Amino acid sequence: MPLLRDVRDQLGSPYLREHADNPVRWWTWGSDALADAAARDQPIFLSVGYSACHWCHVMAKESFESPEIASLLNDSFVSIKVDREERPDVDALYMSAAQLMTGHGGWPLSVFLLPDGRPFMAGTYYPPDDRDGTIGFPRLLRALANAWAIQREAVVAQADELTDALARDVALVDHLVPTPTTALDLAGARSLLRTRLIALCDADGGFGPAPKFPRARLVDALSEFDDDDARNAVARTLDAVATRGLYNHLDAGFARYSVDAEWHVPHFEKMLSDQALLARSFLWATRRLGDHPQWRDVALATLQFCLDELATPDGLASSLDADAGGVEGSHVTWRADEVADTLRTAGLDDDIPRALARWSIPSSATVDGRTVPALADGEPFLTPPSLQAARAALRDQRRRRPQPRRDDKVVLEWNAYFASACLVSDESRFVARALDLLTSLERTHYRNGQWWRTRSTDAHATAADVAALGDALVDAYEATGVDEWLTRARDVATYLIDHHWDGDVPSALAPHVGRGIFTASDLAEDLPIRPKDLFDGVTPSAHGLSARLTARLALCTGDPNWAACARRLVELVGGLVRDHPDLVVDSLDAAGFALDGVEIVVPGAAHPLSDHVRCRAVPRSVLVVGTGSSPLLAGRRSGVAYVCRAGVCSRPVESITELDEQLRDLTA
Numbered sequence: 001m002p003l004l005r006d007v008r009d010q011l012g013s014p015y016l017r018e019h020a021d022n023p024v025r026w027w028t029w030g031s032d033a034l035a036d037a038a039a040r041d042q043p044i045f046l047s048v049g050y051s052a053c054h055w056c057h058v059m060a061k062e063s064f065e066s067p068e069i070a071s072l073l074n075d076s077f078v079s080i081k082v083d084r085e086e087r088p089d090v091d092a093l094y095m096s097a098a099q100l101m102t103g104h105g106g107w108p109l110s111v112f113l114l115p116d117g118r119p120f121m122a123g124t125y126y127p128p129d130d131r132d133g134t135i136g137f138p139r140l141l142r143a144l145a146n147a148w149a150i151q152r153e154a155v156v157a158q159a160d161e162l163t164d165a166l167a168r169d170v171a172l173v174d175h176l177v178p179t180p181t182t183a184l185d186l187a188g189a190r191s192l193l194r195t196r197l198i199a200l201c202d203a204d205g206g207f208g209p210a211p212k213f214p215r216a217r218l219v220d221a222l223s224e225f226d227d228d229d230a231r232n233a234v235a236r237t238l239d240a241v242a243t244r245g246l247y248n249h250l251d252a253g254f255a256r257y258s259v260d261a262e263w264h265v266p267h268f269e270k271m272l273s274d275q276a277l278l279a280r281s282f283l284w285a286t287r288r289l290g291d292h293p294q295w296r297d298v299a300l301a302t303l304q305f306c307l308d309e310l311a312t313p314d315g316l317a318s319s320l321d322a323d324a325g326g327v328e329g330s331h332v333t334w335r336a337d338e339v340a341d342t343l344r345t346a347g348l349d350d351d352i353p354r355a356l357a358r359w360s361i362p363s364s365a366t367v368d369g370r371t372v373p374a375l376a377d378g379e380p381f382l383t384p385p386s387l388q389a390a391r392a393a394l395r396d397q398r399r400r401r402p403q404p405r406r407d408d409k410v411v412l413e414w415n416a417y418f419a420s421a422c423l424v425s426d427e428s429r430f431v432a433r434a435l436d437l438l439t440s441l442e443r444t445h446y447r448n449g450q451w452w453r454t455r456s457t458d459a460h461a462t463a464a465d466v467a468a469l470g471d472a473l474v475d476a477y478e479a480t481g482v483d484e485w486l487t488r489a490r491d492v493a494t495y496l497i498d499h500h501w502d503g504d505v506p507s508a509l510a511p512h513v514g515r516g517i518f519t520a521s522d523l524a525e526d527l528p529i530r531p532k533d534l535f536d537g538v539t540p541s542a543h544g545l546s547a548r549l550t551a552r553l554a555l556c557t558g559d560p561n562w563a564a565c566a567r568r569l570v571e572l573v574g575g576l577v578r579d580h581p582d583l584v585v586d587s588l589d590a591a592g593f594a595l596d597g598v599e600i601v602v603p604g605a606a607h608p609l610s611d612h613v614r615c616r617a618v619p620r621s622v623l624v625v626g627t628g629s630s631p632l633l634a635g636r637r638s639g640v641a642y643v644c645r646a647g648v649c650s651r652p653v654e655s656i657t658e659l660d661e662q663l664r665d666l667t668a
Helices: 014-019 031-040 054-064 067-076 088-102 137-150 152-170 186-200 216-222 228-243 272-289 293-309 336-345 349-358 385-398 412-425 428-445 463-480 483-500 542-557 560-572 574-579 585-596 608-616 656-667
Strands: 044-049 078-083 109-113 119-123 319-324 404-407 598-603 621-626 642-645
Touching: 014 054, 014 078, 014 404, 031 044, 031 078, 044 054, 044 088, 054 067, 054 137, 054 319, 067 137, 088 109, 088 119, 088 152, 119 152, 137 152, 186 216, 186 228, 186 574, 186 585, 216 228, 216 272, 216 585, 228 272, 228 293, 272 293, 272 412, 293 412, 293 428, 336 349, 336 385, 349 385, 412 428, 412 463, 428 463, 428 483, 463 483, 463 542, 463 621, 483 542, 542 560, 542 585, 542 598, 542 621, 560 574, 560 585, 574 585, 598 608, 608 621, 608 656, 642 656
Parallel strands: 044 078, 598 621
Antiparallel strands: 044 109, 109 119, 319 404, 598 642
């Protein structure tokens, strides 16, 4: 694609549109920009960010809106701007380069490339002048332009060295020795994971030091265990993120992470992916652990927040900005006098002391002297009826302030997570919304036989997009028993294998072939290296998602070829699953489906037995219901439950008590 300014109205990314009027001569990512760099014999400056990123805005204001710095870029570099949410494959590849060079990553990501796309220098935020030991951006630009002019061989040699290291890093799975699935002790891996997560979980909940991310999938993994240490770690984490500053207690929704280890002061951006994954974690933990009715309230409030604040005609928007009116968090924080004035104006003078006490205003959790609201000890999550009017008045006043920008990109992967969370809620209004969303995504994101990451056809769907969608479609099948959803899940999984699989595809006859899943589609031909995504971060890895999808399809359909794909994906990372399960939690989860998954079959119409299974949240199981074409339903009696593993079924049962006994035996 050409220059941003020339295609502004065609861009699907608000982040890219924000930069179209910069004095920097920005290109979009693609062959046009690389061709221009080659023709001008200049290096490339690649800047990767996203709309809700505070420090991306800071660098844009300081550097990209500066005519002097723009002149340096325009004279000596070909500059490319990328939205990481639109092109996570581009971001992942060059983030790996930054991590190899500096030992850390983050956004904005700033990378310098040869005209062919190979990196030779990488970093993150650069200030406009030398500051606190960090080189200023203009001085860096002059130094690199000078090196390109008089030390070209050294620059190219560094690019060769970094590219070799990058190729090894992004294709780590190719260098792992496959571990036969027969040699995997999944119970041992789960036990090791439990031990490591409990050791990581501190008194305030969560895993690791600040900046602290809630890491929903780690909570999910730990909630499978039924001992006191695991239960306490889950409860500490979920209670802390739901009651302290990470959650917006006046308007709902989770911030992306906490800048401190106690969850008091958040980084204020809100991502759809976080809302969906955390809502699902609260629902899952409610079913598994019980005794925490507020967790379900948190989940449902979070899903409703998404529908209220992120809904678009084509799905859910990707994020809300960290800044409002150019000030980080100004839309969230309060002073005590602002609360008092607002309630007094609304005729709610008597509520002032109670409101200040409930939302801990003032407190030590401050940004620029303003308090981040949090629930005081002992306060219920849901606002008591006596304070509903006060909350409504404060929300109305907050909405009169400058509002954060919304990034209206509808990201396929994140919308699939949201649909899954709605389906897990077992709440009719959310289930209906999820089914509608899954239907609409096919209309908006599938065109000309290709899946796209967003509605615009600027970026092909990644493996995570496709696998997350397929997994959500299996969830829809479990929720409804309607064949259509399983058929669509199979179609999506077939697309995943056709366009993302590396090498020969495993089958029942040849199960040990192929090298796993490329993040980028083979239809995307604009990357020097096709990365693979093995390790879980704040979202699941593409490898783990793909293994989970294919394993669940195999369980629902009895198809040995899907089982072969799932087992091969597990085999490829078997050593990591065994020795480092905390790094590949989603692959360990998928391995459970692939190697010892449980099929719970309840033929016929809706029944208390199937309702009970949904409420119980049985790990590593699929629920097959209805009267469809699944071979698991064939010849079986309605109104009873069959619990099966590896082709062997226990005797059919008619009572919830008997069903629970069988599930305890098979999932222990």
